[in-house]
Amino acid sequence: MGIFSIVGLLLAALPVQAWERVRDDAPSQYTVTKGNTLWDIAGEFLYAPWQWPELWRANPQIENPHLIYPGDNLNLDNCQGNPCIVMERGQQTVKLSPQVRTLPHREAITPLPLETVRAFLRDHRIINEKEALEELAYVVAGDNQRLISGAGDLIFARSTDADTGQNRIVRGDPVEIYRHGEPYQSASGEILGLELIKIGEAYVARREGEIIQLEVRRANQEVRNDDLILPLEETALDDNFMPRAPRAELSGTILAVPGGVRFIGRLQVVAIDLGSRDGLQTGHVLRIDQAGERVNDPRTQEVLQIPAEEAGLLMVFKPYDNVSYALVMEASRTLEVGDSVRTPR
Incomplete structure (x- = not known):
């Protein structure tokens, strides 16, 4: 009897409610390979990949069950x-020989394509309140009265008395240079956050x-006058999370697609009008709904x-207070700014 026939009999013998989330073509065994993501693997077994934690049981021998490595059998x-x-x-396995050999380091698979996410976070940042911009240092001049500056040039910035705490800049600090992006607004016009676009990096020579x-x-x-100077933001991602x-x-x-694009596809980053104040966390999955047409x-x-019809799924990777960045994981049609997101059923 074929392996898929055995799985089919196993599924048929169990309560329908318990197995309805498992794909009809789910393999009985899956070997993890390099380049997999947790979302990819979950999609091999489940119609709804975010339900992966419900399948993850009976692994007391694994010290950290969130970490899965190439070569593991599921x-x-x-x-x-x-x-x-x-x-x-x-x-x-390591081939034995007279000299000492070290076991190669194995990197656990990630929940989503983290390199795509990290590259985005290196160039984007959100300030929660408009008033916070006034507390940041800003460029006032280039060396020798240059209007624009580039790598290797000296620039001068002004720091107000409000430049304290985490925004304090002192000699020897590495800093980042940002420019105002688009404000993220709710449907009622409330400012939810202000997008900053990274222009470059600098070093504080003196103050x-x-x-x-x-x-x-x-x-x-x-680099231009009025560009903002901020301390380095910690952009490290905790890759030890489950989609849920x-x-x-x-x-x-x-709300928007950073970069000004209106139409959205798979593995594009979007900004949504939900954040940590709404209970949103890294790894949370939301369904994307597209409004139906108005007809006569x-x-x-x-x-x-x-x-409205379901049109895709996204996963949150960077929640701020009122806004979050998320990666579109699935799209059954072309998505647009203004599409609704909600907790999946």
């Missing part, structure tokens, strides 16, 4: 009537009172609203 099993994944830890002299180390664009749905019923909107009734000429 077995679909029956745990007291419920579907579960049991993992067999893959073993690396005298409010005036700071900086050496530009790297520049993606020319929020516990609360959340509803929001796609052919008999009465009344305007009718066609119901």
